[in-house]
Amino acid sequence: MSVAVEEAKSKESRTAVVNDFNINVATVNGSGSQTSNNVLIRSLFKMGIPVTGKNLFPSNIQGLPTWYHVRLSKDGYLARRDGIEIMVCMNPATAIEDMEETLPGGLILYDEAIPVANHRKDVTYVAMPVKELVKAADLPFALRDYVANFVYVGVLAYLLDIDTDEIEAALDWNFNGKKKPIEMNLNMAQAAYNWAKENVDQECGYGVARMTGFNEGKIMTDGNTAAALGAIFNGVQFVAWYPITPSSSLAEAVNHYAPELRVDPETGKATFAVIQAEDELAAIGMVVGAGWAGARAMTATSGPGISLMAEFVGLAYFAEIPSVLWDIQRMGPSTGLPTRTSQGDILSTYFLSHGDTRHVLLFPATPAECFEMAGAAFDLAERLQTPVFVMSDLDLGMNISISDPFAYPAKPLDRGKVLLDDAFKEVGADWGRYKDDDGDGIPYRTIPGNSSMRAAYFTRGTGHNEYAVYSERAEDWEANLNRLTRKFETARTIVPQAVVVDDDATAKAATVGLISLGSNDPAVMEARDRLAAEGVNTAYLRLRALPIGQEVRDFINRYETVVVIESNNDGQLHYILQGEEPLAAKKLHSAAKCDGLPISARWITETVLDIVG
Amino acid sequence: MSTASASKRPARTPKTNALGLEKNDYKGRPSTLCKGCGHDSISQRIISAVWELGLDQTQVIKMSGIGCSSKTPAYFLGHSHGFNSVHGRMPSVTTGAMAVNRTLHAVGVSGDGDTASIGVGQFKHAMRRNLPMVYIVENNGVYGLTKGQFSATADKGQVLKYAGTNPYMPLDVCIEALAANATFVARSFAGDAKQLEALLKAAIAHKGLAVLDVISPCVTFNNHDASTKSYAYGKEHEVQLHELNFVPSFEQIEIDEYDDETEVQLHDGSWLVLKKLGEEYDPTDKILAYRTLEDARNQQKLLTGIFYIEPETPNFVETLHMTSTPLARLSQAQTRPGREALQGIMAEL
Numbered sequence: 001m002s003v004a005v006e007e008a009k010s011k012e013s014r015t016a017v018v019n020d021f022n023i024n025v026a027t028v029n030g031s032g033s034q035t036s037n038n039v040l041i042r043s044l045f046k047m048g049i050p051v052t053g054k055n056l057f058p059s060n061i062q063g064l065p066t067w068y069h070v071r072l073s074k075d076g077y078l079a080r081r082d083g084i085e086i087m088v089c090m091n092p093a094t095a096i097e098d099m100e101e102t103l104p105g106g107l108i109l110y111d112e113a114i115p116v117a118n119h120r121k122d123v124t125y126v127a128m129p130v131k132e133l134v135k136a137a138d139l140p141f142a143l144r145d146y147v148a149n150f151v152y153v154g155v156l157a158y159l160l161d162i163d164t165d166e167i168e169a170a171l172d173w174n175f176n177g178k179k180k181p182i183e184m185n186l187n188m189a190q191a192a193y194n195w196a197k198e199n200v201d202q203e204c205g206y207g208v209a210r211m212t213g214f215n216e217g218k219i220m221t222d223g224n225t226a227a228a229l230g231a232i233f234n235g236v237q238f239v240a241w242y243p244i245t246p247s248s249s250l251a252e253a254v255n256h257y258a259p260e261l262r263v264d265p266e267t268g269k270a271t272f273a274v275i276q277a278e279d280e281l282a283a284i285g286m287v288v289g290a291g292w293a294g295a296r297a298m299t300a301t302s303g304p305g306i307s308l309m310a311e312f313v314g315l316a317y318f319a320e321i322p323s324v325l326w327d328i329q330r331m332g333p334s335t336g337l338p339t340r341t342s343q344g345d346i347l348s349t350y351f352l353s354h355g356d357t358r359h360v361l362l363f364p365a366t367p368a369e370c371f372e373m374a375g376a377a378f379d380l381a382e383r384l385q386t387p388v389f390v391m392s393d394l395d396l397g398m399n400i401s402i403s404d405p406f407a408y409p410a411k412p413l414d415r416g417k418v419l420l421d422d423a424f425k426e427v428g429a430d431w432g433r434y435k436d437d438d439g440d441g442i443p444y445r446t447i448p449g450n451s452s453m454r455a456a457y458f459t460r461g462t463g464h465n466e467y468a469v470y471s472e473r474a475e476d477w478e479a480n481l482n483r484l485t486r487k488f489e490t491a492r493t494i495v496p497q498a499v500v501v502d503d504d505a506t507a508k509a510a511t512v513g514l515i516s517l518g519s520n521d522p523a524v525m526e527a528r529d530r531l532a533a534e535g536v537n538t539a540y541l542r543l544r545a546l547p548i549g550q551e552v553r554d555f556i557n558r559y560e561t562v563v564v565i566e567s568n569n570d571g572q573l574h575y576i577l578q579g580e581e582p583l584a585a586k587k588l589h590s591a592a593k594c595d596g597l598p599i600s601a602r603w604i605t606e607t608v609l610d611i612v613g
Numbered sequence: 614m615s616t617a618s619a620s621k622r623p624a625r626t627p628k629t630n631a632l633g634l635e636k637n638d639y640k641g642r643p644s645t646l647c648k649g650c651g652h653d654s655i656s657q658r659i660i661s662a663v664w665e666l667g668l669d670q671t672q673v674i675k676m677s678g679i680g681c682s683s684k685t686p687a688y689f690l691g692h693s694h695g696f697n698s699v700h701g702r703m704p705s706v707t708t709g710a711m712a713v714n715r716t717l718h719a720v721g722v723s724g725d726g727d728t729a730s731i732g733v734g735q736f737k738h739a740m741r742r743n744l745p746m747v748y749i750v751e752n753n754g755v756y757g758l759t760k761g762q763f764s765a766t767a768d769k770g771q772v773l774k775y776a777g778t779n780p781y782m783p784l785d786v787c788i789e790a791l792a793a794n795a796t797f798v799a800r801s802f803a804g805d806a807k808q809l810e811a812l813l814k815a816a817i818a819h820k821g822l823a824v825l826d827v828i829s830p831c832v833t834f835n836n837h838d839a840s841t842k843s844y845a846y847g848k849e850h851e852v853q854l855h856e857l858n859f860v861p862s863f864e865q866i867e868i869d870e871y872d873d874e875t876e877v878q879l880h881d882g883s884w885l886v887l888k889k890l891g892e893e894y895d896p897t898d899k900i901l902a903y904r905t906l907e908d909a910r911n912q913q914k915l916l917t918g919i920f921y922i923e924p925e926t927p928n929f930v931e932t933l934h935m936t937s938t939p940l941a942r943l944s945q946a947q948t949r950p951g952r953e954a955l956q957g958i959m960a961e962l
Contacts, residue, residue, distance in 0.1 A: 173961070219962040233955060235948035237940040238713050240705075257958070261950045269936040271943050273712045278738040282705040285698070285735070289709025292696060293674075293717075294941035296948075297709065311699050405959050408952045413945050447941065448674045448694035449714050456671065458687050458695040469642075470687070 016207045019049050019074040021085035025152065026098045028091045030062030032146035035174055035185070036153050037068040038400070042170035043162050045220050045402065048211040050076045052522075054399050054598055059245070059338040065094045076214050078402060079523035080598040086206060088152045089114060090130075099123075107159070107204045109152055126200055128155055133191050139184065147188045154192025159200065160208045164193065219367070219405050223396040226367035227300070227326060228253030229406065230374025232261050232272075235413050237295035239274045240286035242305065245338045246394040247328035250300040251276075280305035284312040284325070291316070291323045292459060294418065294447035296378045298324035303332045303345050306352065313387050314353025315461040317484075320434070320443065322381035322416070324374075326390045328397040331596055340596030341394035343518060347572035349389050350546055356481060360388045360491050361546040364396065365521040367403035369544075375409050376496055382416035384491055385445060393567070395598040396519040417444045424452050432466035433457040434480065441487030488547060495545035498552050506532040507539040512612055513559030515552075517543040517573060519598060520565055526601035527608065534605070536612055543573070548580055556584045563608050569594040631667030631863070639664045641688040651803030651829030651844075652682055652751050656689040658806060659720065659749075662813035663690060666861055673718045674710055678703040678732060681758050682724035682751035682829075690720075701732025704739035707746050708929070714939040715930045718817065719746035725766040726756050729784045733765075740793040742929040743821040747813070750786050750826045751803075754842040755835035768841050768913065773834065786826040787920055788906050791899065796923040797823035798902065800916065802847045803830065808917060814859040815919070820880040821928040828915060841913055854905070854918030856888040879924050887919065896922050 025040075027033035037053065044051040052071045058064035071081050087102040089095040089110035099108055104122040112127035119125065130151045134144050157164055168186055175181045227250050231239070241251040255274055262271045277283035283299045290297035301309065306327050316323050329345045331337040336344075350361055360380055364370045373390050381388040419427060424446060431454070434443045443466075446455040457468040464480065465471040501507055506528060516524045521542055528538050541555045556562050556577065562584070564574040571590030578585040591607040593599055629635055639660045644653050663673065673693040677683035679700035686695045698706045707719050728736045728750045739748065754767040763776050765784040772778050790798045797819045801809040809827065816823035830836050830844045838845040855875075862882035877885040877896065887896060895901060902921040909916035936943065 219959050221962045225962075229955075229958065233949055235945060237943065237948065238709060240709065261954055262948070264936050264947070267936065270934055271936055271940065271948055273933045273935060273940060275708065275712065277705065278734060281702060282708070282735055282738065285702045285705025286709035286712070288698070289696075289706035289711075290713045290941075291709070292706070293710040293714045295709075295713035297713070312702070315699055406955060408955050409949070413949070446694075448710065449672060449717055449939070449941075450694075451669075451671050453671060453692045456692050456694045458697065460697040461699065462697070 016203070016205055017085070018207050018209050019072050019211060021072055021206050022081055022083060023070040023072075023086040023088065023156070024084040024098070025068040025070070025088040026091045026094050027066055027068070027149065028093070029058055029060050029064045029066040031090070031149065033066065033068065033090070033149045035146070036149035037070075038174055039167060039170040039185075040153055040156065041070055041400065042173065042220065043166035044070070044072060044208060045215060046166045046169065047163055047208060048213075048215045049208060050074065050078060050214045050402065052078045052080065052401055054080050054395065056597070057339050065091050072208065074211065077522065077526040077601070079526050079601050082600050082602055088156070090149065090152065105205060107206060109155055124204055126155065126159070128152065128192070129195070133195060134188070137188055137191060143184065147184055150185045150188035151192040154189035155196045155200070157189065158193045158196035159202060159204050160206060162208055163210065164190070215402060217405065218402050220400050220402055221367045222249070222398055222400045223364065223367050223370040223392050224250040224328065224398060225253045226370035226403070226406065227374050227390070227392065227397075229257060230371035231298060231378075232258050233371075234375035234378050234409060235296050236298060236378070237272055238287065238290035238297040239272070239299065240277045240283040240290070240297070241274075241299050242277050242280045242283045242301065244280070244302045244305050246330055246398045247300040247302050247305070247326060249398060250326055250328065280308040281312070284309040284323070287323045287325075288312055288316050288321050291321045291381070292448070296324075296382070297322075298326065298378075300326040300328065302328050302330050304335065306345055306349055310353045313359070314355060314357055316387045317353065317357050317359065318355075318461055319459050320385040320445070321459075322385055323387045324377045324381050324390065325387060326392060329391065329393040331594070337596050339394070341519070341598055342568055342594055342596070343391070343393055343566050344568040344572070344594060346391065346566070346568065347570070347575060349391065350576060358488055358547070360384065360386065360495055362388065362390045362496060363517040363544055364390060364392055365518050365542060366396070367401065368406055370396070371406040373496070379414040380491070380495065382418075383414050383494065384442060384487060385416060386487070391518065393519050417442055419444050419446050419450070419455070421451050424450055424455050429454075433468040434464065434483070435466040436483050436486065440490045441483050441485070442490060492547045492549050495547070495549065497549055498544055498555070499542040500551060500555060501540040501542075506537045509537040510539040511560050512536060512538045512608065513555055513562040514538050514540045514565060514608070515543060515555070515562060515573070515577070516540070516565040520567060523599045523601045523604055524565060527604035530601055530605040531608055534609060536608065538608070546576065548577070552577075553581055556581050556588065560587065561589065561612055562587055563589045563591050563611055565591045565599070565604055567594055567599050568592055630664050632669060634664070636660065636664045638692070639670060639690055641686070641691040644685070644688040646681060646684065647833050649832040650681070651753065651831070652685050653688070654803045654806070655749065655751055655809065655827055655829060656685050658809045658813055659689045662810050662817065666814055666817060668718060668817070672716065673720060674707070676703045676707045676710075676719055676721040676746070678723050678727040680724040680727045680756070682722055683727055685722050685751070701727050701730070702735055703727070703732070704735040704744065704748075708739065708742065708744055711745055711930060712933060713941040715935065716939055720817075721746050721748045723748065723750050725750060725752045725754060725764040725786070729765040729786055729789070733784075733789070737789065737793040740790055740795040740822050740824070743794070743796055743926055745820060745928045745930055746822055747816040748822055748824050750824070751829040752786060752826055752842065753829050753831040753835050754783070754840060755831050757831050757834055761834040771840055772837075783910070785906060785910050787824065788903065788910070790824040791902055791906070791921060795824050795921070796821040796926045797919075798921040799824065799919045800826040800828070802828045802851050802915065802917055804844060804847055805851065805917065808853065808857055811857040811859045812919070814861065815857070815879065815885045818859070818861070818879040818881050818883045819922070819924065821926055841915055847915055850913075850915045852914055852916050854894055854916060854920070857918065858886045858888075860884040860886060877922055877924060885919070885922070896920065
């Protein structure tokens, strides 16, 4: 990657930190700061700066504190980083703590209406006359609070030298070209910019500059939008869901995009259906019904919904019905912290439902991978005739991040071993719904509506023989479960392979192997650089699916020490890997962290250093 | 079923139906229920009704939850796909299946435990959506498979051997259905073959959700004469709201046979003819339906017939504005947008 940072033009100070600091915006939930923050981060993105935004919001509609954590990193590190250089205080309730938290040498912008009791000597304060500026803008009363957030956008634009054309473009994008709100917010930002120009010393120690080498060709979006689009471009026919944070925006994105993308050009009729169910029990029931009837069907939920779906998932596993479930993980157990991120559902989902069950889990790490895995999940679900889970999380699902563009699907849809009318006519008289004709554990299925009189079978969650007939015979039961085991072994060979980083400079000299998954990826990559600087060279395997394939076993067996990094408390993936490779259990170490924040490179670095001594 | 209007088919029952199939062709596997179970009579009526209507079994799905009643789809229509799902959740599975294949006919069988206890939520939401299906509740007021506990439809004061005396008023399946905006609400008795068959045919012809609460005595756990769900009680106390005849769209209406009657035309062109018995009953009057059901409940009277019918309300499938080809039959070309569409979206991200 060749990275070039242009000189910060209007900055005279040579000591200014350029494109490498954190901004934390503290606002009140429901005050409309999402718009101002989106505009801020998009402007920086379009200036070519590697930038990440993490929304730390409460489980509340209006009134509780919320923070938007923006990291700029000229080196391209996209993980959350601890420490705040620039604090924007718009919320009186948290201002004291927020100001306290700012790093020495930092900059604090605050609404001058907030009383500041204790001025620190080691930071710079800028008191913004928010009320005055808003009043001068002469806006309808109801809109004042919303537009007020553009005061900090304008002040930051001046202080950091953000290109105001990019702010205008971001506003235009945000409001989809709607003149009135664009103008209103832009005027507010402009007024604040002008005020800052006249009243504040621009030499605050921080600045931004346009750069190249990183954002070209990239897009900025969230995982839930990517997942919805992935489903739409991979033939989804049916979605049933029940609202739950942080998954709701996935189903809503299907509702947003599908009516345009998935209508029959001649009749204007939909080639999909989205049903908001009465609860998660019904949502998965509908998905199972639709999958059984031959459609690509999915649901999106979070931990509590997964728990409710457990019984139906067992039925789909045992009756062998394709279905796709997106789990946008949040903190558990129980209701937990609904608006905070976690990877705490791995273990319970892997074995979801009573009896002997095991499931295929996919772990996307970026929006582009959410798009890709939306297709892979359907292909696998239909190929394996089983529920497939895509384990995203709140951080990946809801926060916007820089991503590779979505790759248009290269392969045709894999609809699996389905015998439609014509194909069924070729099948011999002894067709059995649960017969393993190919030795891969995967039987051939028919779907309702097949016009042949012998295509029907009776689907049940009770014990059955190869012909789907109720059976309590011990031999039938064992034969069936053994076939399901065979099918699971087939799954190992066709799920997305792990990404193994073993040939960069530090990996070639590695004695330590790191294993992680999903949204931890940027933090792990950054930690590897930090660890290398400390003299610890690491290779890295990013798991993309369970059950594990041979490449994961090889990786585990290749390094003296293997650290499994995950965002939960109990080390759930660690536990699974120890079971998969019991002889390597001793050298598998757990690095598990669960505090509601996306994992940081600093924590990983410190933890790995502790482990390797 | 075809929408052809009245034709010249003879009214008499032929040995083969419109598809040239014998009644035997519509049988299922042998029943494993207790001898004399009311549920088996209902299975027989389903076989007769579907055969006489000349429905193509391969286009029928048989849906159920868990319980004695939910086992029965294995015992009728052996050439239809069947789905014995999880307890109380047959409606959601049927919702998914019908959304993706709108051309199927759904026949759902549930029990009083499956519908009025664990499944009462999904039961009501299926009606809220007017899901196109026949929803049969094989109602015996007792849990049979778990050997004799009260269900939510058990009579107040009823005594069972192990469960003791029931202190609660029963939940009335038909009243619950009305309250949930069901568009077809009827009750019958498993021992009344003629009425049940006519109701089944009308329910199949109805384009929305048709609830059929069928009192079906449990011969093992709830056949004491005092129970309103026993054979003896049913035979003695059954009061028919009206005599019924169902005229499929391919048969002529035999007006002459009836005087003092009401006719309701169903969406496929068939007719439901109700002959009044004493009282003036208008099955399109919802308030009258409530009152009639409530009075019967208070008098512990087994009232049967069609309480309410509203044939015009759009069904669930119609509200989804989908292609006429079932979603599950659409090809990749119809379900994967082009490369340019993706480029266009990414340009905005």
